[in-house]
Amino acid sequence: MRSRGHVAKYTFDDILGKSAKIKSAIEKARRFGSVDATVLIYGETGVGKEIFAHAIHNVSPRKDGPFIAVNCAAVPENLLESELFGYAEGAFTGAKKGGKKGVFEMANGGTIFLDEISEMSDKLQTRLLRVLQEYEIMPLGDARLISVDVRVIAATNSDLRGMVEKKLFRSDLYYRINVLTLVVPALRERREDIPILVDHFLQVSNKKFQKNIKGIEPRGIDLFYAHEWPGNTRELQNIMERLVILTDGDYISADLVAESLYISQIKPHPTSSPQLQFKTKPQKPQTKASFDKKAILNALAATDGHKKKAARILGISRTTLWRRMKKYNI
Ligand SMILES: Nc1ncnc2c1ncn2[C@@H]1O[C@H](COP(=O)(O)OP(=O)(O)OP(=O)(O)O)[C@@H](O)[C@H]1O
Ligand SMILES: [Mg+2]
Known part of the structure; x- marks a missing residue:
């Protein structure tokens, strides 16, 4: 799923670490909680960008409103567009009866987390910029303008500024989202x-x-x-x-x-x-x-006998796992 639930699960208490670097990131992020401006979170993969986004929402005045995460890299452009902005009934062939509410409308009063924002197409970047300037959306095939009150937190593991220089990301959108910047330091x-x-x-x-x-x-x-x-x-x-x-x-x-x-x-x-x-x-x-028989048995037990998952845990291919299972009579 592109939108992963409507509540922010994590708080700053869930962000562990005693290094000066993580502490200063937490302190900065906490301050961002009380400022109702767009945040851009930078950081390598797996560093904790999403957990920070949750935590910021949960200390903000919007904490009782929805938190909706959307991964911009996980869906094709047209799907992402309807996911974000919604559509009216009959907007296109195959459109759902009654239309579909976009995330911007559903997150009203809350926060939208736009993960991997660098992957957004040029067309969607343009639409997003307009929304962030007007705080109004117009669902596809709908004549209504809907006012929305949302805060956007965006995240990327790309060098967005470099992408702007190479004209791969709109500079006006970059400046619009890069109001508050948070860098989550790499574990190393x-x-x-x-x-x-x-x-x-x-x-x-x-x-x-x-x-x-x-x-x-x-x-x-x-x-x-x-x-x-x-x-x-x-x-x-x-x-x-x-x-x-x-x-x-x-x-x-x-x-x-x-x-x-x-x-x-x-x-x-x-x-x-x-x-x-x-x-x-x-x-x-x-x-x-x-890897002996026991390791294989453990991995199979842990994955309820799912061979693909067990092989991944063991770091071997499925064929190798298969061969060893035969060898050990499993
Ligand atoms: N400081 C931390 N303390 C505890 N758990 C953490 C911390 N940082 C990250 N995690 C955990 O590590 C995992 C990865 O974190 P998260 O999904 O937030 O990373 P990410 O930066 O969004 O990664 P990606 O770029 O791949 O989307 C999650 O399970 C998260 O709960
Ligand atoms: Mg993430």
């Missing part, structure tokens, strides 16, 4: 936050998979510190989940951490930020062959 720039996040996602994953793992071997934590985290907090979250699934004892072993970080590193990431070579412990691809 605030490694002090790693232990807190590790603890948090350990607890979450323990609960999710009914385990009681107490921690990670110290050498494993060192590996976490050395990692570049191109996928930021989301990458850490996924790795913790995987480690919890694959661990049976009280502590996650450093070897398993090494293996997981290695697998995470060779996976393509949405942003191609430069990736550090594994300094601490060079791993060969063969490491993956060391």
Whole structure:
């Protein structure tokens, strides 16, 4: 779905971290809560842009109004247009009976989170700019102008200013949305936050998979510190989940951490930020062959026997999983 519910789930209490960088981002974002202006959130993938958008809404005077998130990259242009601005009955062939309310109308009194705004087409950028200037929308095929009272929070992991210079993004819209700017720092720039996040996602994953793992071997934590985290907090979250699934004892072993970080590193990431070579412990691809029957059983149990998901957790292809399941008589 493009719009993911109408309430903001997260508050500033959910944004963990003790680094000066995350604290100053939180402090800044808190102040943005009380100013009713457009916010542009910059940050690499998985860094927490959406959680910040929720939190800003939840401290703003609009907190009792709706919060609607729309991912501009996930839908084709014409669908995004009707999603945002709506349409009247009979606006086009296939239009729903009774028409469709756009997100701008549904979010009245609240906040719209426009994720991946850089992906918006030129035509939609023009429409959005007009809405942000007039605070009025005209649904497709509708003669009415509807006044809307919404606050927009936009997010991007692209260099929007660079895109403006290259004429890939409208400069007038850029200046219109870039009133308040928030940069969420990459995890590699605030490694002090790693232990807190590790603890948090350990607890979450323990609960999710009914385990009681107490921690990670110290050498494993060192590996976490050395990692570049191109996928930021989301990458850490996924790795913790995987480690919890694959661990049976009280502590996650450093070897398993090494293996997981290695697998995470060779996976393509949405942003191609430069990736550090594994300094601490060079791993060969063969490491993956060391997955034993137990790991496979654990992964299958954790995914309710879903082979595609289990293979992803194990970092192996579905064919390899299939072959090993045959080998181990699973
Ligand atoms: N500081 C944090 N404390 C706790 N959880 C966090 C923190 N930052 C991010 N997360 C969690 O990490 C995951 C990714 O965060 P989020 O979806 O907000 O990232 P994003 O920047 O919007 O990513 P993308 O660019 O890929 O959309 C979420 O599950 C979020 O709850
Ligand atoms: Mg996001």
